[in-house]
Structures are given as structure tokens and as C-alpha cells.
Amino acid sequence: xxxxxxxAPLRSVSGDxxxxxxxxxxxxxxxxxxxxxxxxxxxxxxxxxxxxNGAGKTTTVExxxxxxxxxxxxxxxxxxxxxxxxxxxxxxxGVMPQGGGAYPMVRVREMLDLVAxxxxxxxxxxxxIETLGLDSCARLPYKRLSGGQQQRLSLACAIVGRPExxxxxxxxxxxxxxxxxxxxxxxxxxxxxxxxxxxxxxxMQEAEALADDVVIVDHGRVVAAxxxxxxxxxxxxxxxxxxxxxxxxxxxLEGVLPEGYLSKEGPPGHxxxxxxxxxxxxxxxxxxxxxxxxxxxxVRVGRRSLEDVFLDLTGRELRS
Amino acid sequence: xxxxxxxxxxxxxxxxGSRGRMLVVHxxxxxxxxxxxxxxxxxxxxxxxALLVGLTxxxxxxxxxxxxxNAALGxxxxxxxxxxxxxxxxxxxxxxRRYGLMRRLAATAIPRWLVVTGRLGGMAAVVxxxxxxxxxxxxxxxWRPDAGSLGWALLLVVLGAGAFGACGLxxxxxxxxxLVLVIANVVWFVLLFVGGIVVPADQLPGPxxxxxxxxxxxxxxxxxxxxxxxxxxxxxHVVVLxxxxxxxxxxxxxxxxxD
Numbered sequence: 001x002x003x004x005x006x007x008a009p010l011r012s013v014s015g016d017x018x019x020x021x022x023x024x025x026x027x028x029x030x031x032x033x034x035x036x037x038x039x040x041x042x043x044x045x046x047x048x049x050x051x052x053n054g055a056g057k058t059t060t061v062e063x064x065x066x067x068x069x070x071x072x073x074x075x076x077x078x079x080x081x082x083x084x085x086x087x088x089x090x091x092x093x094g095v096m097p098q099g100g101g102a103y104p105m106v107r108v109r110e111m112l113d114l115v116a117x118x119x120x121x122x123x124x125x126x127x128x129i130e131t132l133g134l135d136s137c138a139r140l141p142y143k144r145l146s147g148g149q150q151q152r153l154s155l156a157c158a159i160v161g162r163p164e165x166x167x168x169x170x171x172x173x174x175x176x177x178x179x180x181x182x183x184x185x186x187x188x189x190x191x192x193x194x195x196x197x198x199x200x201x202x203x204m205q206e207a208e209a210l211a212d213d214v215v216i217v218d219h220g221r222v223v224a225a226x227x228x229x230x231x232x233x234x235x236x237x238x239x240x241x242x243x244x245x246x247x248x249x250x251x252x253l254e255g256v257l258p259e260g261y262l263s264k265e266g267p268p269g270h271x272x273x274x275x276x277x278x279x280x281x282x283x284x285x286x287x288x289x290x291x292x293x294x295x296x297x298x299v300r301v302g303r304r305s306l307e308d309v310f311l312d313l314t315g316r317e318l319r320s
Numbered sequence: 321x322x323x324x325x326x327x328x329x330x331x332x333x334x335x336x337g338s339r340g341r342m343l344v345v346h347x348x349x350x351x352x353x354x355x356x357x358x359x360x361x362x363x364x365x366x367x368x369x370a371l372l373v374g375l376t377x378x379x380x381x382x383x384x385x386x387x388x389x390n391a392a393l394g395x396x397x398x399x400x401x402x403x404x405x406x407x408x409x410x411x412x413x414x415x416x417r418r419y420g421l422m423r424r425l426a427a428t429a430i431p432r433w434l435v436v437t438g439r440l441g442g443m444a445a446v447v448x449x450x451x452x453x454x455x456x457x458x459x460x461x462x463w464r465p466d467a468g469s470l471g472w473a474l475l476l477v478v479l480g481a482g483a484f485g486a487c488g489l490x491x492x493x494x495x496x497x498x499l500v501l502v503i504a505n506v507v508w509f510v511l512l513f514v515g516g517i518v519v520p521a522d523q524l525p526g527p528x529x530x531x532x533x534x535x536x537x538x539x540x541x542x543x544x545x546x547x548x549x550x551x552x553x554x555x556x557h558v559v560v561l562x563x564x565x566x567x568x569x570x571x572x573x574x575x576x577x578x579d
Contacts, residue, residue: 065427087429091336095427101420105353117345118428120335143419157424164332189325195332 016079017042018165018196019064024073026059026220033059035220036073039198041213043164046187046197048211050204050306052314056220057200058098061167064198065095078165091119094163098170100154104143108134111142112156119161128156133182147174155183159190166190168199172206184209204307214306218314231309238277242296243269244289256288257281277301336429343438346430350442354408355449363403363508364446365453368396371518372454376461382518385549393458394544397477398517400450402537405484406491407504409443413492414500422578432578440485447481465548472547479561480540486568487536493576511537520545533557536564 021039025032034056041047049057062068064077066085075082080089102111108129116122129135132152137145145153151174158166168187172180180203187210190197201207207214208228216224216231224231246268253263253273261275273285282301289296354360375381375392384391416422425435451474455463465473492500512518514528516538521529532538533556543557 067423067426085426087336087431090427091429092332092334097420097423097427099420101422101424103349103353103421104415104419105357106349110349110352114345114349115424115428116337117341118337118430120337121333122337123330154424157428159330161428162330162333164334185324190330193328193330193332195330 016076018045018078019047019198020074020076021060021064022074024060024063024075025071026056026063026068027071033220034063034070037217037220037222039064039215041165041196041198043196044191044194045212046191046199046210047213047215048207049198049200049215049217050202050207050310051200051217055217055314057217058169059220060217061169061198061200065093065167066090091161092164094158094161094166096154096158096166096168096171100150102142102150102153105141107141108138108145108149108153111153112160115157116160121162122160123162125156125160128160131186132156133179148176148179151175152179152183155186159186163195165196165198168197170200170202172201172203180206204305204310208306216310216313223313224309228306232306238274238301240273240277240282240285240299240301242271242285242289242299244271244294244296245269248292248294253285253288256284339431339434342430342434343441346434346438347441347445350439351445354404354412354442354446357412360408360412364400364408364450368400368403368450368454369457371399372396372457373461375518376458382520383523384520385545387462387549389458389461389463390548390550391545392461393454393463394473394546394548395517395541396454397451397473397544398480398537398541399512400454401447401477401480401540402484402508402511402517404443404446404450405481405486406488407508408446409439409485409488410492410500410504411497413439413489414495414497414504417493417577418497426578436489436576439489443481443485447477451477463548466550469547469550472553473544476540476543476547476553476557476561479558479565480536480544483536483540483561483565483568486565486572490568490572490575493572511535517541534560536561539564 017040019039019041021037024034024037026034037056037060039047039060049060051057059068063070063075064082066082066089069083077089078092080086082089109125112125112129116125129138132155134149134152134156137149142150142153151171155168155171158168172183175183184206187197187199199210211228214226214228214231215222246265248265248271250263250265250271254261257273257275258281261273261281263271263273265271273281275281286296286299372392375384375395376389422435426432491503495503514524514532515535516524516532521532521538521542524532533542539557539560543553547553
């Protein structure tokens with residue numbers, strides 16, 4: 001891989017946090033889109049903003065980019081107030097807006113060259129096009145590109161200027177699994193080189209794979225924040241699932257388990273025990289089943305996924 | 321698709337590019353896109369060319385003073401400025417906005433005034449091509465310009481392109497793309513036939529003749545025919561073009577939407 005020979009790795013341009021948001025409020029008329037939100041992002045880290053549709057993710061990102069004004073609260077981006085998107089700040093950040101953006105008839109190379117011309121030390125555009133797998137469609141007009149190709153061009157535009165901070169609004173929503181993994185590799189490389197990355201996503205797997213910090217927002221408020229590990233373990237219980245003949249008397253099972261464990265039968269014959277599942281508990285459950293003369297089948301022990309945490313916090317009904 | 325990257329590949333090294341390079345690349349991109357778009361070429365070059373030849377050679381089409389080619393050139397130059405500055409510019413801007421271009425550019429270090437300047441630069445490049453091609457064909461059809469009329473004509477072309485360009489930015493920058501498409505085409509048709517371009521103002525019925533001289537189409541076409549037939553442009557025509565350009569430009573500056 002070329003494109004950056006001879007450049008000093010990780011130049012610390014300023015000691016400021018990349019993004020610092022305190023008590024952000026954004027209202028449109030009577031609607032409150034963001035309602036007292038805090039965020040912190042430091043250089044060389046990846047922050048994922050998770051939330052259902054309409055949670056206020058894009059609004060928050062647009063305030064940080066300087067494209068939307070806030071009603072209250074303080075926002076510092078690379079040590080500056082982003083309000084009004086001053087050029088000095090725009091020159092230091094990279095933005096991948098939701099849905100991309102280009103001339104409808106422009107070719108991939110022409111668009112990337114135009115965006116690169118706005119930067120002092122852009123990456124080599126030919127290399128970037130090849131890296132993002134866009135060389136096969138380099139002569140097609142933008143409006144003829146697939147959603148995934150448009151999204152990869154948009155990502156290229158966001159990083160071509162060697163920014164200190166990158167905003168990626170749902171960067172992989174139209175990508176196939178190969179494209180998604182390529183973008184993940186790229187985000188990891190950005191992070192390793194000291195770039196701060198703020199991304200919004202619907203994909204829990206993406207947040208788990210990439211983020212140092214996850215902030216779950218709903219109705220414009222932070223409902224949970226922490227590393228993916230903290231979120232999936234804190235306050236969460238492990239579960240043990242097994243199958244056995246339906247209708248077993250679970251009060252007897254709870255009698256052999258330590259205090260605080262719960263058991264239930266979901267669909268008939270599908271049992272769940274929740275609590276801290278250690279080898280002793282596992283042994284106690286299977287031994288109890290044996291004493292009932294049944295075989296505990298399909299025994300699985302699982303921790304909650306980030307998706308479970310997300311759905312528990314934001315509800316399971318669909319949002320329009 | 322999987323990739324590994326050398327350490328330091330994306331090491332931050334931000335900063336604004338040079339203003340000159342931004343302007344050159346932006347203007348080049350705008351020009352390329354205008355010349356590549358076949359519908360725009362039909363509007364900006366093919367129709368004016370056909371009209372130039374038709375008006376010059378077909379005596380019965382419209383009553384024109386002699387030499388017909390001089391008057392016809394005035395007519396088609398006015399049409400060409402309206403096509404490029406107003407209709408093409410408005411439609412292109414409307415669809416560029418719909419495809420998120422303005423938001424994309426607003427997220428780079430390029431200043432907003434430079435985005436507008438680049439668009440006008442692209443328009444100017446098309447205008448130069450139109451003037452050269454239409455002028456060349458008019459020469460072939462017998463047009464014999466003198467230095468005085470040429471200078472006046474070029475001044476009017478610049479003022480006309482500016483006035484129509486400002487109106488194009490105003491329309492394309494403020495309403496939905498599909499609406500821009502309809503309005504820009506309807507206005508083009510109406511002004512072509514009853515806006516003083518093909519049919520001179522004094523051949524239009526009643527008060528319409530006086531009214532069209534207050535429109536950029538009428539002022540530009542009448543002014544160009546006057547100077548190309550050996551006269552000087554009326555001060556009123558120049559004033560009308562300047563007022564339209566400045567007024568539409570000021571309003572466009574306030575209403576231009578960046579998304």
C-alpha cells in the first residue's frame with residue numbers, strides 16, 4: 001500500500017479532545033431532536049453513536065460538523081466551536097454525509113479530484129480509488145453507480161484530505177459484507193494512525209467490531225454509554241438455555257440454585273435460566289434434569305450481545 | 321475485499337488547498353459536465369445554431385432588417401445567453417442540490433463564494449464556446465463585423481450572461497429540482513417567442529412590446545440587434561440588464577439553499 005510514503009506517523013496537531021459535547025439541546029419548533037446529550041471523543045479512538053431511527057444521531061453529528069445550529073449546550077470540535085462551519089475547522093475534518101453527495105453526471109475520479117483539490121496534502125486519489133474497489137466504475141456517472149459504490153466514493157471524499165477527525169454517518173448501510181469489512185479495515189487503520197472517528201450506525205456488529213466507546217441514544221438522550229464490553233456485561237446477566245420436555249416444575253429447579261437465579265419456560269420445552277452462569281450452576285441444572293429423568297438438550301450459555309442491550313434500552317417496536 | 325494499510329498511511333496532515341487550485345479544478349469540472357451533457361448542448365448550441373441558419377436563409381420566417389445575418393446573430397446570441405445562463409444553469413443547480421453536491425462541497429474547505437465563482441466560471445467557458453461557434457458560422461453566412469459593433473456586442477453578451485446567470489442561480493438554488501426543470505423550460509419557451517428574442521419587440525402586439533424591453537431577454541436581444549446592425553446600444557437596455565443581474569444576484573445570495 002502506498003499513498004503516504006515518507007510521512008511522519010501520528011502527528012499530534014493539537015492536544016484538544018476531538019469532540020466534546022455538553023448538554024446539547026436541539027429543537028425544531030416544538031420538536032426536541034436532541035435533549036441534553038454529552039459526548040467525548042479523543043484522537044485515535046472510535047466512538048459509535050447507536051440509536052433507532054429518529055433518535056437524534058444525525059442531528060448531533062450535523063451540529064458537530066457545524067451544519068446545524070444548536071438550541072443550547074456547548075460543543076467543541078478540535079478545540080473550536082463548530083457553529084457556522086468555519087473554514088479553519090472544515091479543513092481539519094472529513095465528513096461522510098448520509099446519502100453521499102456529488103454532481104449527478106460526474107465520474108468517480110473527477111469528483112474525488114475536486115474534493116482533493118480543497119485540501120493541502122491530499123492522499124493519492126488514484127490509489128484511494130483502487131483501494132476502495134472503485135476502479136471498475138471509474139468512468140460511470142455518479143447517478144449510475146450502485147448505492148454501495150456511491151457510499152465508497154463518499155468515504156473516499158471524507159478521508160482524502162488527511163483529516164484529524166472523521167464523521168461517518170451510517171458508512172456501511174448500503175454495502176455488501178465484503179464492502180463492509182473493507183470499510184472496517186479502513187476505520188481501524190484511521191484509528192491506528194491517530195485519527196478520531198465518530199460514526200453512527202444501525203449495525204450492532206459494526207459498533208462491537210470497531211468502537212472503543214459506544215453511546216446509545218434514544219429520543220435525543222444518552223440511554224447508555226461505555227465500551228462494548230462494559231455495555232454487554234454491566235448489569236447484564238448471563239443466560240443458560242436448554243431444551244427438555246415441556247411442563248417441568250421450575251420451582252423445584254430454583255430450589256437447587258443459589259439465591260437470585262430465575263428460570264422460565266418460553267415456548268413450550270424451551271427453558272432459560274438467568275443469573276451468573278458458572279460451571280457449578282451449569283452442573284446443578286443438568287444434574288437436576290437427570291434426577292427428573294430427562295436429558296437437557298441443546299444447552300447453550302450466552303452473554304448478552306450489544307444488540308440485546310440496545311433493544312432492551314430502546315424497546316423492540318419498530319420506529320418509522 | 322479486504323485490505324491492510326501501512327502504519328502512517330492516514331496520519332493526519334490536514335489543511336486548506338490553495339484557492340487558485342480549488343477554482344481551477346472546480347471550473348474545469350463544471351465546464352466538462354456542461355459540455356458532456358447532451359440535453360444541455362442541444363439547448364446551448366444546437367438550437368441557437370439551427371435558428372441562426374434558419375433566420376438568415378429563410379426570408380419569410382420573421383421580418384428582419386438587412387443584413388439579415390447581423391440581426392439573426394443578435395437574436396441567437398441572446399437566446400444562447402438565456403439557454404446557458406438561465407435554463408441550463410438553473411436545471412444543473414437544481415439537480416446538483418438534489419444529489420447532495422452542495423452539502424458535499426460545504427463539508428470541504430472550499431469557501432462558498434468560490435463554489436459560486438466556479439459555477440460562473442464553468443458558465444463563462446460555455447459562453448466563450450458559444451460566441452466563437454455562433455460568430456464563426458455567422459461569418460460563413462456573410463456577417464462582416466466592425467470593431468465598434470463587436471466591442472458593444474461583447475459587452476452586452478457579458479451583461480446578458482450575468483443577468484441570466486443570476487436568475488438561473490436564483491431559480492435553481494431555491495426550489496425543488498423537478499419544479500426547476502418545469503419552470504426553467506417554460507420560461508425559456510415563453511421568452512423565446514414573446515420575450516423579444518425571435519420576434520422583435522416592435523412586432524409584438526400593443527403594450528407587450530414595451531414590456532419585453534424591460535425583460536433581460538428583450539433588452540439583450542434588442543440591444544444586440546441594434547449594435548450588430550451598426551448602431552449603439554440604448555442606455556435603457558444596458559440599465560435593464562445590470563438591474564436584473566444585480567437584483568437577482570442579491571436575492572440568490574440570500575435564498576441559495578446548500579442542501
